[in-house]
Amino acid sequence: MKKVIIYSQETCPPCHAEKQWLKENGIAFEERDIRKNEQFLQELIELGSSSTPTTIIKDENSEEYILGFDPEKFAELLDV
Numbered sequence: 001m002k003k004v005i006i007y008s009q010e011t012c013p014p015c016h017a018e019k020q021w022l023k024e025n026g027i028a029f030e031e032r033d034i035r036k037n038e039q040f041l042q043e044l045i046e047l048g049s050s051s052t053p054t055t056i057i058k059d060e061n062s063e064e065y066i067l068g069f070d071p072e073k074f075a076e077l078l079d080v
Contacts, residue, residue, distance in 0.1 A: 002078060004029035007044045007054040011035075015053045018069040025080045 004022065006029055008015035022029050032040040034052065044054055047065060055066045057077050064077055074080070 002057055002059045004078070005032060005056045005058075006030070007032050007034055007040060007047075007049070008052045009033060009035045012052045014069040018053050018055070018074075021069070021071055021074065025075075025078070027078055027080070 004027060006015065006018060006022075008019070008031055010033065019029070019031065032043070034041040034044055044050070044052075047054060047056075049065075049067060051067060053069055055074075057064045057066065057074075066073055066077075
C-alpha cells in the first residue's frame, strides 16, 4: 500500500485542490502543514523544495516526489 504525505499550508489553493482530489478518489493521506509545525517546514526544505504542495508517494520499494498538484501524475502513481 502506498503512503501519501502532503506538505501544505492553509493559504495554498493548489493544496486544497489536491486534498479534494485525493478525498474524491478515496486515497488516504497525511497532511503536514508547514505553517503550523516548524519541523514540517524543515523537512520540506531538506527535500529541496520551497513550495507547496509538495507530495511524497512511497511504498516499500520506491519514493516519488511531486512538486505542485499534477492530477495526471497522481492518477498514474496511485493507480486511479
